[in-house]
Structures are given as C-alpha cells and as structure tokens.
Amino acid sequence: MDKETEINKIFDEFENKLNQGIECSESLGSCQYKSIEDTHFLVTSLLRVMNLKDFEKAFGITYSGIATQMKEIERDCYEILIHEFSINSDHEVLMKNDPDYKDKFDHKNKRLKLLDYIEITRDQAWDLWSAYLGPLWSLEITTEIKDSLPTFGPILNMEVQSDNFIIGVQLAYLTHFFNIPLSAWGGYDT
Numbered sequence: 594m595d596k597e598t599e600i601n602k603i604f605d606e607f608e609n610k611l612n613q614g615i616e617c618s619e620s621l622g623s624c625q626y627k628s629i630e631d632t633h634f635l636v637t638s639l640l641r642v643m644n645l646k647d648f649e650k651a652f653g654i655t656y657s658g659i660a661t662q663m664k665e666i667e668r669d670c671y672e673i674l675i676h677e678f679s680i681n682s683d684h685e686v687l688m689k690n691d692p693d694y695k696d697k698f699d700h701k702n703k704r705l706k707l708l709d710y711i712e713i714t715r716d717q718a719w720d721l722w723s724a725y726l727g728p729l730w731s732l733e734i735t736t737e738i739k740d741s742l743p744t745f746g747p748i749l750n751m752e753v754q755s756d757n758f759i760i761g762v763q764l765a766y767l768t769h770f771f772n773i774p775l776s777a778w779g780g781y782d783t
Contacts, residue, residue, distance in 0.1 A: 599642050607635040620775040623783040626721055632761025633768065633775050640769050653735035654762065663707070663771055666728040670710035671703050673726070707767075711777055721781040722756060729763045 594602075610631040617623065618630040639648050649656065693716075697709040705713075707726070714724035767773040 596642060600639065603635065603638045603642070606638075607631060610634065618779075621721065621779050621781070623721075623781075625783045626757070626781075628757040629721070629761040629764065630775060632758050633765045636762050636765030637768055640765070652762075654732060656729055656732045656766075662728070664704070666707055666726065667704040667710075669726060669728060670707055671698065671705040674698075674705060674710065674713065675703075707771075707773060708777060715780050718782050720783055721778060722760070724781060725760050725763065725778070727760075727763065729766060732759065732763060734759050734762065 611628065616627055618627045620630050620633075621627075636648075643651070648654075694713055697713070698705055710726065711724070764773075764775055764778060768775060
C-alpha cells in the first residue's frame with residue numbers, strides 16, 4: 594500500500610470512529626473522552642506513516658522540542674500539584690504525610706514523574722480535562738480542526754470537550770516520544 598493510500602485509510606477509520614455516536618472509550622472509560630481516544634489513534638497512526646514535520650504542517654500545528662522535554666514535563670507536574678496543594682491544606686497534608694504519595698515528590702529537584710502525577714490526580718478524583726498536563730503548552734492547532742469533533746453530555750461537559758482534539762494530540766505525542774500509553778490516562782472522573 595502506498596503512503597497516500599495508507600494516510601487516507603487512517604483518516605477514513607478516524608471518521609468512522611467519530612461517526613459511531615456515543616460510545617465509551619476503551620482506554621479512557623468515558624464516552625466523553627472517546628474523541629480523545631479517537632484523536633490519539635489518528636495521530637499515532639499518522640506518525641507511523643508521516644514524519645513529524647509533515648504531520649504538523651498538515652494539521653497547522655506548531656511545536657518544537659518535545660523529544661528532550663521530559664524533565665520539563667516532570668517539573669510542570671510537580672509545580673501543578675504543589676500549587677494545587679498549597680491552596681488546599683488537606684491536600685498539602687496528604688502530599689507531605691501520606692505514605693502513598695510523599696515519596697513520589699522529588700522536592701530537591703522539584704520534579705514528579707508523569708505516571709505518578711497521573712496516579713495522584715486520578716486518585717484525587719480529578720477529571721481528565723483538569724488533569725491532562727497540557728505539557729505541550731506552545732502547541733497551536735487551527736480552530737476549524739479543533740471545533741469539528743462531536744461533543745456529548747451536559748453543556749459544561751460539551752464545552753470542555755472542545756479541547757478533546759488538542760488533548761488527544763498531546764497525549765499521542767507523549768505516546769510517540771515517551772511511550773506513555775493512552776491507557777495510563779484511564780479511570781479519571783468526568
């Protein structure tokens with residue numbers, strides 16, 4: 594199969610997945626996260642066929658430097674939770690004293706492993722929209738692509754689902770560059 598045919602097949606599969614209506618995400622659990630899973634599939638599939646530069650050009654994405662940024666992502670994980678815990682004294686006590694969490698924080702280097710961040714935020718009943726790190730803060734996606742995904746549920750959930758495409762791309766980048774499986778993000782509240 595030539596490259597163009599394979600790319601078209603991937604897009605057809607993505608479109609079919611989106612058109613299936615309300616269906617639960619196999620990896621993430623909730624139907625409200627299904628388009629994140631579908632986008633993750635699209636991006637990881639395309640990155641197996643296309644180089645990163647061509648992929649980003651095709652989608653109007655601008656980003657550079659992800660391949661060497663896990664230390665920054667871990668620092669962001671640490672800062673996000675330190676800030677969250679500093680405004681909630683119950684969480685601060687939890688972070689400093691709970692045997693399940695206190696050894697996960699590297700206070701000296703101000704780092705928290707991404708998988709530990711995921712575990713803690715999931716255990717603390719965050720939803721994926723709040724917890725996904727947004728590690729690719731300089732990622733830009735054209736509005737027409739972002740707004741074309743279907744949304745489901747109550748109006749506020751539908752509004753937050755408008756970020757599902759960019760979250761799907763970001764989580765796919767984490768899979769592509771750091772082998773963080775999509776299933777690591779499963780089990781969050783909605």
